[in-house]
Amino acid sequence: MSVLDADIIVRLTRLACGQDDVADLTKPLAGIAVDMHSKYDSMSFLMSEANSLKALPNLQPLVSNLNPMSTQLDIDYIAELARLALKADEKIRLTGQLEGILDYIQQLQNVDVEGVEPTAHAFSIYNVYRADEPGPTFTPEEALMNAPLLASGKRAIREDQLVVPKVVE
Amino acid sequence: MSQDLCFKTAAELSHLLKDKAVSAVEVTTAFIERTERLDPQVKAFLNTDAANALAQAKASDERRANGGALGPLDGVPVALKDNTAVIGQSMTSGSKILKDYISPYDGTCTQKLKAAGMVLWGRANLDEFAMGSSTENSAFFPTNNPWDLKASPGGSSGGSAAAVAASFAPLAIGSDTGGSIRQPASFCGIVGVKPTYGRVSRYGLASLASSLDQLGPLGYTVEDAAMLLQVMAGHDERDSTSLNVAVPDYVGALQANIKGKRIGIAQDYLGEGLADNVRAAFEKAVQFYKAAGCELVDISLPHTALAVPVYYIILAAEASSNLARYDGVRYTHRSAEVSDAIDLFAKSRAEGFGPEVKRRIILGTYVLNSGYYDAYYLRAQKVRTLIRRDFALAFKQVDAILTPTAPTVAFKQGAKVNDPLAMYLNDIYTIPTNLAGICGVSFNGGFSADGMPMGLQLLGDVLAESTIFNLTHAFEKAHPEANKRPTLA
Known part of the structure; x- marks a missing residue:
């Protein structure tokens, strides 16, 4: 067994x-x-x-x-x-x-945590902002290269977009 | 000659390459040949690409011939845990849900390894999404411990540790969320480092628990691990938790005199469950440091026993939200027959995730569930504060804390895999480090009567990596037998 x-x-x-x-x-x-x-x-x-x-x-x-x-x-x-x-x-x-x-x-x-602050991160963290300037990014092909494979063997892509089941009637 | 190259440390290979006594192609070829011959026994790697590694080695040799070596590790191979992003390579994270995923980008750590000229060789096996302590949770196959092929190499970075121990690569990258670098290093008789939280960028690492995850180096010696961390460490604007603090010269600090250093001993780490042979190895190291002129100080870390329950709440909570991204929509496995969008999520995830991942997602969802949030998650975060305070107080008295890495030597495969709680308790000495965000190194403290390595751990305060490297390097120099390698045939 x-x-x-x-x-x-x-x-x-x-x-x-x-x-x-x-x-x-x-x-x-x-x-x-x-x-x-x-x-x-x-x-x-x-x-x-x-x-x-x-x-x-x-x-x-x-x-x-x-x-x-x-x-x-x-x-x-x-x-x-x-x-x-x-x-x-x-x-x-x-x-x-x-x-x-x-x-x-x-x-x-059973632990006494009265008045103890919660720790979300070991150190304080702050928002980090970058300059609002365009930088390198994925091409549509790169962004879609791992799109899910369908039973047909094709990827779930149409016109540079991902294909999903219908969400609204 | 080629076999001998596999048994060199990264520091030795660095010198040989610099002196042009060997080429990077010769070095890489030696590791490829050894891996192809012996990895069928060890199963450290999920994927390898020999032609790609050789092309990197050739480029390194050309740089060096033109006088343009990129640094001391130019041409030295390094294995990567398969949860780190390397452009054009797999990043399965040990999961079926990412079986066919090919990374379209390099993570920051990868970029730094490449910028240092290192040869990326082999994608190391791991527990699925780094959840586990034995590498048995890999969706593909378990990895075997090179010291005893029926034993576990530990986990979750079991493939990385086994690859170094088996001399398939002189160095490896792992990730450590609750001990996933240090415990496998301990089980495999090598050195593994969990750097201070934020010391190494997490950009390009598949997230498990974002407030605990940290990438780190594995190698045969402290010097090798220090050389690799030197390359990996540094601020990165793409990781908002990355620390903007200059990286010190880790290798330069190795030789400092350790006399007068204060080393803490906490009985909280030496209680029930610690095997006699590991305790004896620990005592031997205490005697070494005493004889070397260090001051041994009794300290107290009274909330240690609470670290495991705190960890499993926080980890499960963070993991359940991090893993929400694997939904079958944009990448990852998609279930073949789905009725609607919700069904697509639920079925794709159910088919793609293994049992441990499901267990932790369910636990995490439960503790974050409204009505239970205060009782579990918020309370765990408060107890996490108490654990952090324990260390903050201790490091006012001492420079480092010596503990065992794991309660026992490597356990046999199958011994704990059906008892999740027993598996979780195996990490009791490593988990508090991640909760506190401090750094730790596991080094080989010797061998058991039946020849299995027994790792010891030295913990350092925030950003005190140089201190713990210095202290463990001194132990290693005095104990050359700790760098023994297993025999594989």
Whole structure:
């Protein structure tokens, strides 16, 4: 079983029943995950098959709560803000890992920062202005030389401009 | 002869070239041949262009023949981390999203290397967008440690460090946001420098966390690193955070007497987690400095343990906004099937970024999310102030601070890659430097019982690079075994 699977299992188990009894529940689940992994290579399958898993001993509380979005960290909302189309198994994995990291950074809440100025840069920085005079710049060809490649093999360029999907109706 | 050239330091090559005992073409050919023979084992480079390097070397030889050498490093090869802009070359930043990107311009550091006549040779592997401490987050392949091919070379500048350690190039450029030059230098038994924030222009460096990023040199010796920083450093109007302060003569300062220098020792860097063998190497260096007439001073850096949580909030926040530019619109990978503009952004990014980059973008977006901003980002910036103050107070008492670079020798590949928090904690000794904006150098403090290098770190105050070069150069002169090179066949 890969470590990745173990991560997901622990995560799913925690979602269902908190931190307790993780080991007890992980054991039977591990066997299933290995089996699933070899057949379908995706935890999204495990979720879609939740109903058929309910028949297995010890797994009812887990399966009835099988919902990766039911935590404080609203991964769908954050992924939308970040403009990242995450897959279902990525969401489960990231939620578990981020909760661990967020637990760890909670320690900052105990630090006394009363009256302390925030540091945005190690040194004070100021706007820097140059003389308002034309200087060397990219030609249109240089600026567009890395334009995205389309399925046709051509670059997304038309008349020295980038081509994007229609934005307004 | 050609193999021998690969084992010379940059300073030695500089003398040989000056004396016309060798040509830049001979030197470059030696490094190309060695790389072609042995890099399939090490995998330090993502891209190489031998013909281009040889053309640069030929131009160097012609300059020298006409009496117009551009400086001491004219004709000396240098490898560049693949997140720096060189016109006409790749700049993948270790990411699939920039797989086909060709830079249309030279960054400022690149321009300076070219103006010094250096031969740009090889684009070094890195963790994707410099996020990582093992080079296993490269979207292309992991790099192997030349001292133990099953071990990690460290990261994120693992390719740069491995290229120098394996003698594929005498010098390399890396970038350091939380230890990404110093930790791989430590793991690979070489010297790596994180200059003071603003000492080297960031123009042409793919931004990770703009308030922490800094380009720096890697080489086999302190002298080599100092020679390269001499070329890289300086004010640049295209980087508004660049410091407008004259660059001192780093190489000239190497020989100064270190007697009477005050070196700080902070127990905050010597606690739980530090391996016994690295601790022993550290103690040995303390004894060396004592014997050399330095004054060892106990100092306190009480907010050190908070540096890692502060760093991961600030880094993730800055990275999530810096990486917004990779959206599939102007350059970078674009997803093939998209329904609208938002879908184009979200799918192109999801397909182009690897897991660690996604993790940090999500974390950064979360901590900047309205409602959490004060609790995470603003609070982290305030604790960052406390960490800066720790150093400001310490540098009133001492000239430099001696610490280990990393808690252990190079770990095996795969050992930490599935546990992001364990990977993050590996950087505990290097992260505070970037938060405070001060400078630091990692140098080889000796070898473990099984032959792995153990790096030590000397931290200096703002713009005190000459001081830390002087002190580490003295250690190196007294410990020639620290400059040993790995055997590859």
